[in-house]
Amino acid sequence: MSDDLVPTSDPTRLRASHDDRERVAQALHTAMAEGRLTVDELQERLDAVYSSKTLGELEPLTRDLPAPVTLVKPVAPTVVPGVRPASPAHLVGGYPTSSVAIAVMSGAERKGPWVVPRQFTAVAFWGGIELDLTRARYAEREITITAVAVMGGIEIIVNPDTTVLVNGVGIMGGFDDKARCEGSPGAPVVRINGFAFWGGVEVRRPKTKELRKFEG
Known part of the structure; x- marks a missing residue:
């Protein structure tokens, strides 16, 4: 069985959806319109957007922009009833x-x-x-x-x-x-x-x- 088929608790390895890619693409287009990206940079990042398979590959593409797209939500720690969190x-x-x-x-x-x-x-x-x-x-x-x-x-x-x-x-x-x-x-x-x-x-x-x- 390949690694892609093994269940994971790492949210960065979750498969990206069409909506996820479109959100990132829209943010990149906006950044180019504001003069933050050149046409060549936009095309390079769009190529990466539509070839991305996971959220972990998508999210870094807008990380250097003022309004980065957040796709990976932090995982809350598991709380077991009756047992206090360790510290x-x-x-x-x-x-x-x-x-x-x-x-x-x-x-x-x-x-x-x-x-x-x-x-x-x-x-x-x-x-x-x-x-x-x-x-x-x-x-x-x-x-x-x-x-x-x-x-x-x-x-x-x-x-x-x-x-x-x-x-x-x-x-x-x-x-x-x-x-x-x-x-x-x-x-x-x-x-x-x-x-x-x-x-x-x-x-x-x-x-x-x-x-x-x-x-x-």
């Missing part, structure tokens, strides 16, 4: 409340309001661990979670607005990354590494039903 002011800071979670033939969890340290270790051996970062704060802007699952399971639920980088290994097990994403500018960075041996580590974002109780 260092309210997500970073505080004294770590826990630095390790161990489950040996048992279970362990960290959830609710808690402060994640710069380095956090989770080890599950024939047991299960849940780390819920949905309402967590971070002692520093960048933190690292080392997750080790041996014949056990570890589930890590990350805040949707943080930047998440997963680099784990599954050996006869799984290290599933379902949350790799770029957060808001200045948002905390959560690095997750480790390994799963005859076990599983799953990193994911919270489901809608898990966030409903925080709404309002």
Whole structure:
């Protein structure tokens, strides 16, 4: 499948319409009538207008004019109910409340309001661990979670607005990354590494039903 057929969230790669091209062409004609463009410059830009396929190719053609044609609308950030937009002011800071979670033939969890340290270790051996970062704060802007699952399971639920980088290994097990994403500018960075041996580590974002109780 070619790149042109792959869905994209980049508005500059959206296909231009006839109306889009005509708006730009009209602006160029007006600029020539005002003496801002020569006939040769107008023809050169009109050739580019009618050969353009995307909005990103069209918009720069009037960018140096007093009234440029705006075709690409800024994309508003996604707002998840119950989760505040990420910013260092309210997500970073505080004294770590826990630095390790161990489950040996048992279970362990960290959830609710808690402060994640710069380095956090989770080890599950024939047991299960849940780390819920949905309402967590971070002692520093960048933190690292080392997750080790041996014949056990570890589930890590990350805040949707943080930047998440997963680099784990599954050996006869799984290290599933379902949350790799770029957060808001200045948002905390959560690095997750480790390994799963005859076990599983799953990193994911919270489901809608898990966030409903925080709404309002």
